[in-house]
Amino acid sequence: MSGPLSGIRIIEIGHMLMGPYSTMLLADLGADVIKVEPPEGDIGRRISPHTIGGHNAYFASLNRNKKSIVLDLASGEGQRKLGDLVAGSHALLTNLRPSAIRKLGLTYGHLKRWNPKIVCVALTGYGLDSPFAERPAYDYVIQALTGIMALTGEPDGPPVKTGYSAVDNSAGIMGALGLVAKLVEGKGGQVDIAMYDVMLSQLNYIAGAWLNAREPARRMDRSAHPYIVPAQIFPTCDGWIALFITHDDFWRRFAQELGQGHWLTDPRFSTMDARRANRDLVLGEIEAALKGEGTDDLVRRLSALGVVAAGVETLEQALASEHTAARDMVAHVDCGGATLRVVGNPIKVVGAKEHFAPPPLLGEHDDLADGGHAA
Secondary structure, three states, X not given: OOOOOOOOEEEEEOOOOHHXXXXXXXXXXXXXXXXXXXXXXXXXXXXXXXXXXXXXXXXXXOOOOEEEEEOOOOOHHHHHHHHHHHHOOXXXXXXXXXHHHHHOOOOHHHHOOOOOOOEEEEEEOOOOXXXXXXXXXXXXXXXXXXXHXXXXXXXXXXXXXXXXXXXXXXXXXXXXXXXXXXXXXXXXXXXXXXXXXXXXXXXXXXXXXXXXXXXXXXXXXXXXXXXXXXXXXXXXXXXXXXXXXXXXXXXXXXXXXXXXXXXXXXXXXXXXXXXXXXXXXXXXXXXXXXXXXXXXXXXXXXXXXXXXXXXXXXXXXXXXXXXXXXXXOEEEEEEOOEEEEEEOOOOOOOOOOOXXXXXXXXXOOHHHHHOOOOO
């Protein structure tokens, strides 16, 4: 492997999404990631109904560029081999429950006897030490508890989860960041990341509005921004368009392009503060003006003026887009006669060559368990 993390060995003891995604990002950047699995393997190996070249599609999307060894960490032999691996590694990341992390000795306090410079990262629902520590913590549950669901969806509809695993992915990224931060520091230690904390952190300015001004968080029609008007989606004659007009100069260009000169002279429309105060009136007139427009034509015209606008597209359209191709964000992995297509790494390091190897078969690299110091 090449890349900025070449020469760094990371042990992953994880399953499903959060932990595996975190270490896959690091593996893509050159880290040597050894995935330690129980005899039955990561649960993710059995989730998807789709198989490509002998690889489960769900597992393959989260575990490329890794090695797999099978250890029974509940046994003395498994613990001995884990200790050998730790002695020759830089970091260990896990997303098991706190009780399992402690039972299996996956904390810095337990592993430092093998390697005092080891960085240990625990990705859990509520933290290693919390009154909620042992409660089940799935993506859905954290979205429910942190206000994400209550904020998502139309105001007159039920709470809605995000369309993808926002919590697991966000916490995985935070785990990678915390791990690299400790590696840069050059000291061993424990990194404790809770999914709950991560999502509260990502609510930043919305939480700040309540903490400092007692402004309650609320759902907005058509995914609208609470302060910027217009910043939401609007129907067109053939689909939907997302507009995000952040200041009055862009508003002037928008109004002139649509032939709505009175939006520039009417004091209810002419400034951001006025548009926010007269939100319903402003949005109603914009919707009336856009309903006869075609999405693609409107996006082309507004984009030429510097106005932020985009059609609302499907994932399938995004994956097939010119921009996705230009950024090399769909990679093709040879799996011994079958081609696995995967979404690439978003971290593009200038001068480093990207390499995507197939995900490991269960126990494919078991010989490493007897040579933990090997590079």
